[in-house]
Amino acid sequence: MDRSQEKTVTKSLAKGLLAGLIGGLVATAAKTLAEKIYPPRTHGEPEPFTVLAEKLVGHELIGTQRVIATETLHWGFGAAAGAAYGALAEYYPQATAKDGAGFGMALSSLTHGTTLPALGISPEPEEQTTRERTSELATHVVYGMVTETVRRAVRKMLG
Template sequence: MKHLQEKTVTRSLAKGLLAGLIGGLVSTAAKTLAEKIYPPRTHGEPEPPLVLAEKIAGHRLEGAKKLAAMETIHWSFGALTGAAYGALAEYYPQATAKDGAGFGMALTSLTHGTALPALGLSAELEDQTTRERTSEMATHVVYGMVTETVRRVVRKMLG
């Protein structure tokens, strides 16, 4: 009789962070693409990373500085959020439920539904258009699912 052996997974904070970071970068690209298909802001509203960059700079940004600041904030947030998710998944595997969709929904609720309005980086939730809310939810679900898919693959590769 053949015995089935359970594979023991050794938790590793460093591997979880790295797998999540890579997942976060890939999913930031996927979210960016998804926003080109279903943009959240269609009436000229400023992007939250731009509002943050200009608050930090203390003045309006133009041209290359504007683009560099926005992209730095956008990609850094995506990478760091992915890394945090990877660490969480390492020690709390239930966080990966629904293939990362729950993570994406929680993230949009925490950012666009709570933190960004509180910091004055976006409109209050009740003042956001239906288009903005549904786009942010949909594209954050894409972000969460891509993060989880890539994290899982990378984590397996890391052993």
């Protein structure tokens, strides 16, 4: 294809954020499903978002409150991470390398490898079981790849 036939895509922060947000929501659903197939916690350990919700409110949550708080944080984080990725991809296309798998691995490292243990929300990586570490990495790769696939399709539709 010569230069005259190339299609120029104008960068748009708003379109990048929206495409990434939609991708992040779909990917959160995919990661949730992947965790049902290959769960990271098999001995009744609390979900990190549950621990975070209880730290934020300052007491134990039970029943519906616990479910709503945990799911709100889970889906909110998935949407926000996807939106940030969409914005980054808009201006730094190299971020989409490996069809989003690199994004998923980086997100796993930033959350379960460093931030969550530093906040006392999950154990340090050395204290996690091999299953927990591999499940979190694998399901974050699923998240990253689904985010990228959906982001790319939505961004194309947005023009």
